[in-house]
Amino acid sequence: MAVIKPNKTGGVTKVQNKISKTIGWMNKNSLMTSITYSEVVDALDTIGESQACRLLNELDEKAYSISNPTGWLQKAAARVASGESSPQSSGAGSKWSRGGGGGAWDLHSVLRMMGKGGGKGGGKGGGKGGKNNDAKRQTMMKLKEIDIDRKVWIGGLPNGLTWKDLEKHMESTATKPVISELLAKGSGVCAFKTAEEATAAIAAANGSELKGKTLEVDVWTKKEKAEP
Numbered sequence: 150m151a152v153i154k155p156n157k158t159g160g161v162t163k164v165q166n167k168i169s170k171t172i173g174w175m176n177k178n179s180l181m182t183s184i185t186y187s188e189v190v191d192a193l194d195t196i197g198e199s200q201a202c203r204l205l206n207e208l209d210e211k212a213y214s215i216s217n218p219t220g221w222l223q224k225a226a227a228r229v230a231s232g233e234s235s236p237q238s239s240g241a242g243s244k245w246s247r248g249g250g251g252g253a254w255d256l257h258s259v260l261r262m263m264g265k266g267g268g269k270g271g272g273k274g275g276g277k278g279g280k281n282n283d284a285k286r287q288t289m290m291k292l293k294e295i296d297i298d299r300k301v302w303i304g305g306l307p308n309g310l311t312w313k314d315l316e317k318h319m320e321s322t323a324t325k326p327v328i329s330e331l332l333a334k335g336s337g338v339c340a341f342k343t344a345e346e347a348t349a350a351i352a353a354a355n356g357s358e359l360k361g362k363t364l365e366v367d368v369w370t371k372k373e374k375a376e377p
Contacts, residue, residue: 192226298344300369307362323350
């Protein structure tokens with residue numbers, strides 16, 4: 150749970166309060182590694198509510214490929230503050246804003262959109278795509294609960310690969326993972342029953358070939374595997 154940090158005058162700004170609630174929800178529902186609120190709140194408060202809102206939305210969209218969201222937010226906020234870049238937008242408005250106009254985001258709206266708040270907006274939603282997203286989110290939440298030393302990072306995966314293909318490859322070269330999932334930019338993650346199995350899988354699968362691609366298999370650390 151995010152702990153709200155008082156500002157220099159001893160109070161808490163409205164932006165900090167909203168950032169705290171949003172980060173708390175993301176830590177619980179969408180991120181593999183939790184954001185350390187105290188390390189990002191000042192940077193997000195500095196760039197303002199609208200930009201902070203867009204950064205959190207962008208992070209949520211990239212959640213499956215970023216293993217260090219705290220570092221990602223720090224770097225992204227620093228670039229925004231320096232004028233080097235601005236948060237990406239899909240053009241449809243931020244999930245964390247009211248109406249996508251850069252205004253204040255509403256936690257209750259977030260919960261409804263993510264299927265937590267019920268109402269007519271929840272529904273069956275995106276059909277097969279929505280079900281797939283829900284299944285992936287559930288898998289990522291399970292992975293979040295697994296110790297780091299039982300997870301391995303896999304890079305260099307070929308296009309069109311499925312998680313089942315990845316699982317079969319890891320089983321054939323080492324040991325069958327308990328969970329396999331694809332991430333962004335040709336990467337993936339596998340979790341094993343023990344840290345020893347994970348270490349053995351790294352040694353056996355690193356440099357192996359899968360559908361013409363040479364894989365890079367490494368320990369799962371908090372170091373970012375994908376830059377914003």
